[in-house]
Amino acid sequence: MKLMVTGGAGFIGSNFVMYMLKEHPGYEIVNMDALTYAGNLENLKSIENNPNYTFVQGDIADMEEVDRVFQQGIDVVVNFAAESHVDRSILEPEIFVNTNVLGTQVLLDAAKQYGVTKFVQVSTDEVYGSLGETGLFTETTPLAPNSPYSASKAGGDLLVRAYHETFGLPINITRCSNNYGPFQFPEKLIPLIISRALKDEALPIYGDGLNIRDWLYVEDHCSAIDLVIHDGVNGEVYNIGGNNERTNLHIVKTILQELGKPESLITYVTDRPGHDRRYGIDPAKITRELGWKPKHHFETGIQETIQWYLNHQEWWTRIQSGAYREYVNKQYGDR
Ligand code: NAD
Ligand code: TDX
Numbered sequence: 506m507k508l509m510v511t512g513g514a515g516f517i518g519s520n521f522v523m524y525m526l527k528e529h530p531g532y533e534i535v536n537m538d539a540l541t542y543a544g545n546l547e548n549l550k551s552i553e554n555n556p557n558y559t560f561v562q563g564d565i566a567d568m569e570e571v572d573r574v575f576q577q578g579i580d581v582v583v584n585f586a587a588e589s590h591v592d593r594s595i596l597e598p599e600i601f602v603n604t605n606v607l608g609t610q611v612l613l614d615a616a617k618q619y620g621v622t623k624f625v626q627v628s629t630d631e632v633y634g635s636l637g638e639t640g641l642f643t644e645t646t647p648l649a650p651n652s653p654y655s656a657s658k659a660g661g662d663l664l665v666r667a668y669h670e671t672f673g674l675p676i677n678i679t680r681c682s683n684n685y686g687p688f689q690f691p692e693k694l695i696p697l698i699i700s701r702a703l704k705d706e707a708l709p710i711y712g713d714g715l716n717i718r719d720w721l722y723v724e725d726h727c728s729a730i731d732l733v734i735h736d737g738v739n740g741e742v743y744n745i746g747g748n749n750e751r752t753n754l755h756i757v758k759t760i761l762q763e764l765g766k767p768e769s770l771i772t773y774v775t776d777r778p779g780h781d782r783r784y785g786i787d788p789a790k791i792t793r794e795l796g797w798k799p800k801h802h803f804e805t806g807i808q809e810t811i812q813w814y815l816n817h818q819e820w821w822t823r824i825q826s827g828a829y830r831e832y833v834n835k836q837y838g839d840r
Contacts, residue, residue, distance in 0.1 A: 506529070506531075506532045506533070506580050506581060507532070507533040507534075507535065507577070507578060507579055507580045507581070508525065508532055508533065508534045508535070508579075508580065508581045508582075508583060508734075509535050509537060509574055509575075509579040509581070509582045509583070510522055510525075510534055510535070510536050510537070510583050510585065511536075511537050511538065511565050511582070511583070511584045511585055511586035511612065512538055512544070512565075512584070512585035512586030512587060513534075513536030513537070513538050513549070513560075513585065514536065514538040514540060514544035514545055514546055514548060514549065514560075515538070515543050515544055515545075515548075515585060515586075515589070515690070516543075516548075516589075516684070516686075516688050516689040516690055516693075516723070517585055517627070517684055517723055517726060517727070518536070518538070518585035518586070519545075519548035519549050519688050520686065520687065520688060520723045520724065520726075520727055521583065521585065521726075521727045521730060522534055522536055522549060522552065522558070523549070523551065523552055524724060524727040524728070524731070525727075525731065526552050526555055526557060526558060528731060529731075530557070531557075532557065533557045533558075533559075534557060534558050534559070535559050535560075535561060535574055535577060535579070536549070536558070536559070536560045536561070537561045537562075537563050537565065537570075537571070537574050537586070538560070538561075538562065538563075538586065539562065539563060539564045539565070539586070539604075540562055541588070543589065543590075543690050545688075545690075545824065546560070547820065547823070548688045561573075561574055564604075564608070565584070565586045565604065565608035565609070565611060565612050566603055566604060566607045566608040566611050567611070568611050568614075568615075571611050571612060571615045572615060575615045575616075575618070575619045579616075579619065579621060580621060580622050580623075581621060581622055581623045581624075581625070581734055582612060582616055582621055582623070582624045582625065583625045583627065583730060583734065584609060584612055584624070584625065584626050584627060585627045586604065586608060587604055587605050587608075587627075587658065587661075588600050588601045588604050588605060588654065588657070589654070590654070590690075590692055590693070591631075591652045591654045591655070591777065592692070592777065593654075593692075594652055594653035594654035594657070595652065595653065595777070595778060595779075598653035598657075601653050601654055601657040602653075602657050602660070604657075605654075605657035605658055605660065605661045606657050606660040606661050606664070608661075609626065609660075609661035609664055609665065610661075610664050612624075613664060613665065613668045613674065616668075616674060617668060617672050617674055621674075621675065622675060623675050623676070623677065623734055623737070623739075624665065624668075624674055624675065624676045624677075625676070625677050625678075625679060625730060625733055625734055625737070626661065626662060626665040626676065626677070626678045626679070627679055627681070627730065628658050628661070628662050628678050628679060628680045628681075629655065629658050629680055629681060630642050630680050630681065630682045630719070630744070630746065630784045630786050631650060631651075631652070631654065631655035631658065631781065631784070632648050632650050632655050632658050632659040632662060632680065633646045633647075633648060633649060633650075633680070633784075634648075634649030634650060634651050634655075634781065635649075635651060635781035635782045635783060635784070636782070636783040636784060636785055637782075637783070638783070640785070641785045641786060641787035642680070642744060642784070642785065642786050642787060643744065643787045643789075643790070644680075644741075644742040644743070644744055644790055648662070648663075651779045651781055652779050652781075662678050662680075665678055666678065666740075669739065669740045670740075675739040676739065676740060677733050677737040677738075677739070677740075677741055677742070677743060678741075678742045678743070679729065679730060679733055679742075679743050679744075679745055680742060680743070680744050680745065680786075681721060681726050681729070681744075681745040681746065681786075682718070682719035682720065682721050682745070682746040682747070682749075682784055682785075682786045683718040683719060683720050683721065683784070684720075684721055684722070684723045684726050685720055685721075685722060685723065685806065685807065685810055686722050686723035686724065686806070686810055686813075687723070687810065687813045687817070688723075688820075689723075690824065691821045691824060691825060694718075694753065694756065694757075695756065695760070695807075695810065696814060696821065698756070698757050698760050699760055699764070699810075699811055699814045699815075700814065700821050700825070701770075702760060702761060702764050702766045702770060703764065703766075703814075703815075703818070705766070705770065706770070707770060707772040708757055708761075708770045708771050708772060709772055709774045710753060710754065710757060710771055710772065710773050710774065711753070711774060711775070711776045711777045711780060712773075712776035712777070712780060713773070714752060714753050714754035714757070714771075714773065715752050715753070715754060716752065716753050716780060716781070716782055716783065717750050717751065717752055717753075717782070717783040717784065717785070718750070718751065718753065718756075718784055719746050719747070719748070719749055719750045719784050719785050719786050720747070720749045720750075720751060720756075720803055720806075720807075721745065721746055721747040721749065721799065722747070722799065722800075722801035722803075722806040722810075724800070724801065725745075725747060725799035725800060725801055726745060728797065728799075728800070729743070729745040729791060729795075729797045732791070732795045732796070732797050733791075733795065736795050737795070738794070743790060743791040743795070744786045744787060744788055744790060744791065745786065745788060745791060745797070746785070746786025746787070746788045747788070747799040747801075747803070748786075748788070749803040750783070750784075750785050751803070754771075756807075757771060758771075759807060760807075760811060763807075763808060763811045764811065
């Protein structure tokens with residue numbers, strides 16, 4: 506099987522590439538990634554010489570670049586490539602529409618033209634909007650995105666759905682809750698707090714810190730996508746989540762305790778505009794129909810994650826200094 510993974514140099518994509526090469530040593534993987542600020546080939550150092558792995562630098566919104574990859578003969582597409590940070594989408598929405606909507610459409614067209622056995626769109630619970638104090642997102646919850654990021658992801662999802670209904674493309678859409686684990690870019694809450702706390706910097710908490718996110722260890726997200734590729738019923742949406750709802754304040758205090766740092770570092774700042782109050786996923790469908798079960802408990806997963814960031818300080822320090830671009834140029838030429 507030949508898989509095209511887009512966005513495989515980002516946080517979840519790189520974990521997924523490594524996971525699939527380990528779980529399915531016979532599969533070939535082509536990783537197409539534009540290497541935006543969030544793409545980091547250092548994440549993939551452990552597998553860069555694997556003969557079943559190739560990297561292509563390219564933009565999913567560029568028809569010619571996408572076409573060149575499909576000419577290699579692709580069986581399955583897993584689309585992780587996206588602009589993924591809500592705060593950046595508030596400052597600069599255009600690039601989100603370009604990659605998350607137009608980029609998805611370009612990929613869909615190529616998948617339709619060349620024919621694939623599966624197109625998996627990796628999406629997010631944020632397309633459902635915000636929950637009140639009770640209830641969970643199911644696959645039939647209406648889409649009600651509140652940020653330019655989630656609106657652009659919802660736009661991509663709707664195109665994926667339409668290519669199934671109109672052209673019979675064999676698709677699945679997965680909607681996962683907040684991921685955490687190794688290689689997450691230090692703009693996102695958990696790595697941001699760890700890296701700033703280690704430097705005794707103020708820890709910015711938006712609003713009252715009581716917004717709730719539903720956390721899933723990244724490897725458990727990868728195992729769910731693996732199942733969907735193989736057993737997902739064409740046209741279906743699968744929600745992925747581990748029933749781990751926590752307030753942001755709880756997350757930050759857990760990290761501080763683990764690092765032995767004082768809570769006085771916590772600094773309440775102006776709330777994110779349109780800040781969703783609560784996310785919570787009902788994973789009953791993927792559990793029942795595909796037999797998926799997460800392996801990692803939040804309490805141990807967060808400890809392992811903190812330990813990973815402690816052991817890989819050079820990884821995030823280089824990102825924060827921008828020096829990892831030198832590695833890219835050294836490895837793949839100056840482009
Ligand atoms: P990330 O920002 O860490 O990585 C995104 C990757 O996509 C980067 O390597 C970047 O270079 C690449 N990319 C961006 N624009 C591109 C383009 N036009 N063409 C090709 N490559 C491009 O993101 P992530 O956190 O790993 O998220 C991956 C996917 O999972 C996204 O689609 C996101 O919406 C979804 N998702 C993320 C989470 C989460 O908690 N991080 C949860 C649910 C769903
Ligand atoms: O400095 C901060 N202070 C703060 O209070 C940051 C960066 C975040 N927060 C809050 C906002 C959210 O309530 O923490 C929570 C998590 O924020 P992010 O890490 O930015 O994640 P979120 O907005 O929930 O979106 C993430 O999960 C769903 C990913 O970035 C998305 O790509 C994914 O779709």
